Amino acid sequence: MTKRANIKDILINNGIIILMVVMAIYVSITEPTFRSPNNLINILINMAPRVIIALGVSGCLITKGTDLSAGRMVGLSACIAGTLLQRADYSGKVYPNLGEMNIILVLLICIAVCAVFGLINGLVISYLNVPPFIGTLGMQLIVYGICLVYTNATPLGGYIPQYTSIATGTLIPGFRPTNYLIIIAFIIGLFMYFLYNHTCHGKYMYAIGGNENAAEVSGVNVKRTKVIIYTLAAGMYAIAGYLLGAKAGGASVNLGLSYELDAIAACTIGGVSVNGGIGKISSVVIGVAVFELLKSCLQFLGVDTNAQYIAQGVVIVTAIALDIRKYVAKK
Amino acid sequence: MAEYRLEMKGICKSFPGVKALDHVNLNLRPGTVHALMGENGAGKSTLMKCLFGIYKMDEGEVYLDGRKLDVANPDDALRKGLAMVHQELQPIPARSIAENMFCGRYPTKGIMVDAKRMNEEAAKWLKEVKLDFDPRTKLGELSISQMQSVEIAKAVSMNARVVILDEPTSSLTDNEVEALFKIIEDLKSRGVSLVYISHKMSEIKRIADDITIMRDGTYVGTWPAAEMSMDDIIAKMVGRELTALFPPKDNKPGEVLMEINNFSSIYPRSFQNVSFKLRRGEILGFGGLVGAQRTELMxxxxxxxxxxxxxxxxxxxxxxxxxxxxxxxxxxxLITxxxxxxxxxxxxxxxxxxxxxxxxxxxxxxxxLNHKQIEDLVQDNVKKLSIKTPSSKTKIQSLSGGNQQKVIISRWLANNPDVLIMDEPTRGIDVGAKYEIYQIMLDLAKQGKGIIMISSEMAELIGMSDRILVMCNGKITGEITEKDEMTQENIMQYATQF
Known part of the structure; x- marks a missing residue:
């Protein structure tokens, strides 16, 4: 009896994931190109920047916060990289006198700029006690505004080949599964896994999410931990933005629009609890995978791109309802 | 007319594992103040919650003016003439006095709230309780005592025949207490019966007509207030056998380990100018009533x-x-x-x-992090404190209260502190686990650590402490160092020195 109840619970709690898998199987039968290695690798490449953003947001969610500025920071990072990595012979070059810059140096600049905004997010949330929802909502507008002013709202393009090849190049020449984006996302995933499971910071983060007051009483520096989380998250958005710029071969202020919502939704689908304290790296990756599978399936099924938003919205609300259900039932 | 305004007969209420009320009676004469007294956990609040339908009583009957009364919920109680002014008021500070008074029963004109009539009515009732405020003032701008008066005005406006005041003076100044007593006198003269829950003996002696005393969920008795001395009251409140079991005390307090000098809270009503010393190997008990500010001090x-x-x-x-x-x-x-x-x-x-x-x-x-060392630490504690758990990976919320407490104790043992403050260390824990926790405390004391134990359980305080400090109203009002002076009566005496 209890066993059957358990199976039912497992089915309901993982309903979205199961539904997606069923859908993916259905699509791969009706549309054989869906299961072609090429398409699966495309999905992985699309996932890569999304996973990085979601990993950044996951820390905020685990501590019962959120970060609505993620998408705009992704855009800002892509635009900064875009302005600094344009070809010398490109007619629309933003800084015509700027020489060719090192792509790693530019990445570090992007990370540094976004980290400053993340730091401000953390300080505002920790020391001014502004609710994360509001604090990062404000930051979303601020960053967007800065990006508009910085680029004059002009789309960017004409990148140097070293930059764009990050998205197309592979570690093992000719072997697409070793695409740099996939490799980078994988390394960042490993880094975050180590951080979450093998350091004081990770343990403190889960403790704050589990019970902030108890964590404080146990000597956890709650404020500092939160500042680190939001700063680190911003660094992740910067990397993702930088990679997305390379992938698209161009950038505009609208790059990254509403990516924070996708990331939050993906985390929740994967099992990061909006009630805090719970969420693994694998949850985040699974969540993003499910979300990207959904998009790909809908494309293959020929669903109108505009109508796809409706499906995504339904999935997000359902996922959160199922997540909350676990805790309501426990009372 | 019935002899009693309100009669509560043979009220029983059980919670899982505890008999919270065991055939308790409460009889209020019309136009009198009836003090309801008892220690922490004697069942006063539970009795009132039964009266107001917050808890459903298992047995017993309630009569109001001789008619049997069934109350579904606090709202229903208010409509039937019972009003309660809570210890912790629950007003809506951002709305006006009038809106708070008429919340849930706004006078209406069609589908609109008739604000004009509401404010006029409110003004009338405010005058009744001598509160000189515009009813449109936001409630949040009032002091606690004024909010209390608003609550009373609300009760009066509902034509309440019984008003319960739960620790009404705990946050009032002397002047405000006088004002409250005037209102009480006024209510009495209209035939309203009041239940007055308080630990302050001087107030009881001044305004109470009758006293009912409860102890451990049982009814001790009812007496005219004039016939009872303070000592009589205390004796009747605590007069029970101490049955809890304690491990043999074999720790030896040594030299002074920690000194607390002149601690004063930023809130004038919390602890002020508190000083004490803690010795090595000593279990220092802190006694007092709820609200004595012991927790806040620690x-x-x-x-x-x-x-x-x-x-x-x-x-x-x-x-x-x-x-x-x-x-x-x-x-x-600190174990909170x-x-x-x-x-x-x-x-x-x-x-x-x-x-x-x-x-x-x-x-x-x-x-x-060295997970292996952490696992060793955890296993060591699980064994030492005999924590009952399937594995170290089990979520703590699935353990029983006693085992949760042992995990929290382990958290602090892992840190090896010299001073361990334990606030109500055995609250909500079964007897067996309690004994084990006492044993842990003694072991720590024997290792030369200083332990501060706040406890509202008399037996625990007397059974475990080497020395007892009693607090009342934010001050240390007594110190008991001799074992044979550690009696419930002495502690109660100090705990009620407001």
Missing amino acids: EAIFGIRNITSGEVIKDGRKLRIKRPADAINRGIG EDRRGTGILGCLSIADNVSIASLRKYVQGGVK
Whole structure:
């Protein structure tokens, strides 16, 4: 009896994931190109920047916060990289006198700029006690505004080949599964896994999410931990933005629009609890995978791109309802 | 007319494992103040909650003016003529006085609230309780005592025949208390019966006509207030056998370990000018009634609450404690009274819960945690404290209260503090686990640690303490050092020296 109840619970709690898998199987039968290695690798490449953003947001969610500025920071990072990595012979070059810059140096600049905004997010949330929802909502507008002013709202393009090849190049020449984006996302995933499971910071983060007051009483520096989380998250958005710029071969202020919502939704689908304290790296990756599978399936099924938003919205609300259900039932 | 305004007969109420009320009676004569007295946990609040339909009583009957009364919920009670002014008021500070008074029964004109009539009515009732305020004033601008008066005005406006005042003077100044007593006299003269729940003997002697005393959920008796001396009341409140079991006390207090000097809260109504000393190997008990500010004092020492003055001297050095982390680094631990709120990390494992306060000790090479050492620590504690759990990965929220408490104790043992403050260490724990926790406390004392134990359980306080400090109203009102002077009567005496 209890066993059957358990199976039912497992089915309901993982309903979205199961539904997606069923859908993916259905699509791969009706549309054989869906299961072609090429398409699966495309999905992985699309996932890569999304996973990085979601990993950044996951820390905020685990501590019962959120970060609505993620998408705009992704855009800002892509635009900064875009302005600094344009070809010398490109007619629309933003800084015509700027020489060719090192792509790693530019990445570090992007990370540094976004980290400053993340730091401000953390300080505002920790020391001014502004609710994360509001604090990062404000930051979303601020960053967007800065990006508009910085680029004059002009789309960017004409990148140097070293930059764009990050998205197309592979570690093992000719072997697409070793695409740099996939490799980078994988390394960042490993880094975050180590951080979450093998350091004081990770343990403190889960403790704050589990019970902030108890964590404080146990000597956890709650404020500092939160500042680190939001700063680190911003660094992740910067990397993702930088990679997305390379992938698209161009950038505009609208790059990254509403990516924070996708990331939050993906985390929740994967099992990061909006009630805090719970969420693994694998949850985040699974969540993003499910979300990207959904998009790909809908494309293959020929669903109108505009109508796809409706499906995504339904999935997000359902996922959160199922997540909350676990805790309501426990009372 | 019935002899009694309100009769409660043979009220019984059980909670899982506890008989909270066992055939309790309460009879109010019309136009009198009836004091309801008893220690913490005697069942006063439970009785009132039964009266107001917040709890459903298992047995017993209630009569109002001779007619049988069934109350479904507090709202229903108010409509039937019972009103309660809570210890913790629950008003809506951002709305006006009038809106608070008429919340849930706004006078209407069609579908609109008739604000004009509401304000006029409110003004009339405010005058009744001598409160000179525009009813459109936001309630939040009033002092606590004025809010209380508004609550009373609300009760009067509902034509309440019975008004319950639960610790009404706990946050009032002397002048405000006088004003309240005038209102009470006025209510009495209209034939309203009042139940007055308070620990303040002087107030009871002044305004109560009758006294009913409860003890451990049972009805002790009802007497005319004039016939009872303070000592009589205390004796009847505490007169029970102490049956709890304690391990043999074989610890020996040594030299002074920590000194607390002149601790004063930023809130004038909380602890003020508190000083005491703690010795090595000593279990120092802190007694007092709920609201005596013992918890607040300890939390201030631990850096959770703000103070205007006060110093902590440990091992001859003055400590700077701004946050709990500072206290922990200086060898002080605190097991809070609110296990759920500030103790357990519910959704995390036992291992995480045990190690959280001492993680820094298990860092290797600057960053990486040594999971093996942590696991050893956890296993060691699970064995030493006989924590009953399937594994160290079990979530703490699935354990029983006693085992949760042992996990929290492990958290502090892992840190090896010199001073361990334990706030209600055995609250909500079964007898067997209690004994084990007492044994742990004694073991720690024998190792030369100083233990401060706040307890509202008389038996525990007397059975475990080497010395007892009693607090009342934010001050230390008594110190009991001799074992044979540690009696319930003496503690109660000090605890009620307002």
